[in-house]
Amino acid sequence: MHDRRTSSQTSLTVPTKTHFSSVSSDETVVSSKNVLTNFEKVVARDPAIEEERIRKLSRSQIHYLRQKSVYDRLIDWSDGPYHRLQNQILGVFLKNRRRPPLPPKDDLVGLARHFYPARADLKVQVCDFGLGRAERTEITLGQVEEYWQSKPDWVDVRWIHAPLGLGLTHSSVEDIFLHDGQPGRAFENGGKPEWPYVETEVLNIRSHKNFQEMRDVYLLLSRFPELDKELNQCSFKNDENSSLQSDVDWRAGHMAMPACFWNLVASDMPWQLDEGMHMGINGPMEGLQPIARNIAPQTLSIHPFYKDSHMVRNIFRCFHRSDGILLTLSPMAGVNFIDKKMPQHLTEPASSIFDNENASAPGYVFSAFADQGTSTWHRRTVEWFLTYLISEVGVTPHAHRQGFNAPSLELAYQSVIQDLKRRRHAPWRKNETVKLVRDYLACVDELTTIKQICAKQVDLFRGMQQDVRKFESEDNRARRSPDNPQGESMHERVKWALTLVKTRHDRFENLLIDARQSMEALFQLRSIEQNELAIVSDSQNKAVLIFTGVTIVFLPLSFFTSYYGMNLSNIVNTDKTEEYFWKLCGSIAFFIVLFVTLGASRHYLKQLWKGRRRVKHRHSMV
Numbered sequence: 001m002h003d004r005r006t007s008s009q010t011s012l013t014v015p016t017k018t019h020f021s022s023v024s025s026d027e028t029v030v031s032s033k034n035v036l037t038n039f040e041k042v043v044a045r046d047p048a049i050e051e052e053r054i055r056k057l058s059r060s061q062i063h064y065l066r067q068k069s070v071y072d073r074l075i076d077w078s079d080g081p082y083h084r085l086q087n088q089i090l091g092v093f094l095k096n097r098r099r100p101p102l103p104p105k106d107d108l109v110g111l112a113r114h115f116y117p118a119r120a121d122l123k124v125q126v127c128d129f130g131l132g133r134a135e136r137t138e139i140t141l142g143q144v145e146e147y148w149q150s151k152p153d154w155v156d157v158r159w160i161h162a163p164l165g166l167g168l169t170h171s172s173v174e175d176i177f178l179h180d181g182q183p184g185r186a187f188e189n190g191g192k193p194e195w196p197y198v199e200t201e202v203l204n205i206r207s208h209k210n211f212q213e214m215r216d217v218y219l220l221l222s223r224f225p226e227l228d229k230e231l232n233q234c235s236f237k238n239d240e241n242s243s244l245q246s247d248v249d250w251r252a253g254h255m256a257m258p259a260c261f262w263n264l265v266a267s268d269m270p271w272q273l274d275e276g277m278h279m280g281i282n283g284p285m286e287g288l289q290p291i292a293r294n295i296a297p298q299t300l301s302i303h304p305f306y307k308d309s310h311m312v313r314n315i316f317r318c319f320h321r322s323d324g325i326l327l328t329l330s331p332m333a334g335v336n337f338i339d340k341k342m343p344q345h346l347t348e349p350a351s352s353i354f355d356n357e358n359a360s361a362p363g364y365v366f367s368a369f370a371d372q373g374t375s376t377w378h379r380r381t382v383e384w385f386l387t388y389l390i391s392e393v394g395v396t397p398h399a400h401r402q403g404f405n406a407p408s409l410e411l412a413y414q415s416v417i418q419d420l421k422r423r424r425h426a427p428w429r430k431n432e433t434v435k436l437v438r439d440y441l442a443c444v445d446e447l448t449t450i451k452q453i454c455a456k457q458v459d460l461f462r463g464m465q466q467d468v469r470k471f472e473s474e475d476n477r478a479r480r481s482p483d484n485p486q487g488e489s490m491h492e493r494v495k496w497a498l499t500l501v502k503t504r505h506d507r508f509e510n511l512l513i514d515a516r517q518s519m520e521a522l523f524q525l526r527s528i529e530q531n532e533l534a535i536v537s538d539s540q541n542k543a544v545l546i547f548t549g550v551t552i553v554f555l556p557l558s559f560f561t562s563y564y565g566m567n568l569s570n571i572v573n574t575d576k577t578e579e580y581f582w583k584l585c586g587s588i589a590f591f592i593v594l595f596v597t598l599g600a601s602r603h604y605l606k607q608l609w610k611g612r613r614r615v616k617h618r619h620s621m622v
Helices: 032-037 047-079 085-091 105-115 141-149 168-179 208-221 225-234 244-255 261-268 350-355 361-368 382-393 409-424 432-477 490-564 578-600 602-621
Strands: 123-130 133-140 155-162 199-207 309-320 325-329
Touching: 047 105, 047 208, 047 350, 105 208, 105 225, 123 141, 123 361, 133 141, 141 155, 141 168, 141 244, 155 382, 168 244, 168 261, 168 309, 168 325, 199 208, 199 382, 199 432, 208 261, 208 309, 225 261, 309 382, 309 432, 325 382, 350 361, 361 382, 382 432, 382 490, 409 432, 409 490, 432 490, 490 578, 578 602
Parallel strands: 155 325
Antiparallel strands: 123 133, 123 155, 199 309, 309 325
């Protein structure tokens, strides 16, 4: 591994404990407390590694631009105005009004595989940690069984991270992994009694544009059955595992779910805040199936810093064995650490996010021990590393890692609520109240989901507190001393994480209360405005009623005067007098006005009649 040197120009914050005699205080991240408070010491990225990462990003960007042109043609074909009847007619004569052709089949297959890689081609990270040493290897899912069968002698813990969400492949991978070795110490309280493994739901931030493209590609291309054969064949084309594909096929038959390409890759789709359940999910049939193409912007995007962002949910599951091998499964490919460069991080491809320790929590965990390996660990066990990993991942997203150089989620939502309050007091405009209420409801829904996820995380770390206490008690009874007594223990890690998520839960609960109270105040304010408008409208109605009454009185007379004023021989030469005119026309006008007035006042007269009858009834009773 290359040496890392201190530099004030880099962005990776690495505060350290100084009491490790074998570890340089400028290089190692161990204490959670220091991570949150000491931002002076930073570690420079290795120039060679950083250069390779930049080259990798450049290649990915070129490939993305090529696929983006295919995507744009697909959207133009699907959503353009060419399906309208008028354009179809004009298209016969005008070339620019004709519907563009669908991209070729090979381009569509390439587009599908760009956004949803074949299962055997998924990039898997294998991280090995030993005393004073750490190595990372990138393999594919088609090679993963070879790497969990055993580990080198110098390795204390092997961590395998696969970007798989809930689905058939996820269930098969975890099942094969657990059957190939003995289970580790059970997290009975952090997990479930019947499933003593640790899992949590993690919020991360994705690019709204990329999220929309993923939805469009899935829901548009899955409609073309002519693509299915080629896509299905590529799913496990490069699979070198002995039992993964056969297990997926068996599981598909058992679950009555076809193991087709689109069913397998649906687990790559991140969940929106209002989609799916909040944890409690167990099997492949409970994963998310995308339904609607349109992804509405979140109220979080009202904040300028988050204008191109979309917060999503992903499950993060951990499975560990007694031989020191840890398997984590999560399709999480968004930004975990919020800093001033987050808009730049959002443009990076999902397959490369692990390489960026400034954006990815799993990537940061490896970089934290890349130089010293397990030298700083309190205990060089898979349980200690699992606790460290879940305490880092489970408290994200946050702005602590980079010293709060960007607005946190709590501050962003506080700003959003203030903006909604400002709009609440703006002068009334047509349809503005409906838009404002929709924004309030969306904000309340987002805050509710975040608060529920935080509550689940609080429960997780409370349960893990009991588990790690039990582990430490067992180790003490067995007289197994810590490998590094000065290192941070599992209990300290969990306590730190629990404090963090409890604080965040309380903050989001307060924000939710504020948003709901503000929305109720909006309803009250609009109700008062409606009452005032009703009073004004009532006075206007009275004026209109008076005008209508006058019009009704003179309307018959106007008709007759107009009629008899016509220069016709039978009217001009008549022998009738003015008295006859008034008797005839006046009587007709009187009865018209009388009947119209009675008809208009029938409800009032009816109520008046009922009132007089009740008064007479009371007098008769007396």
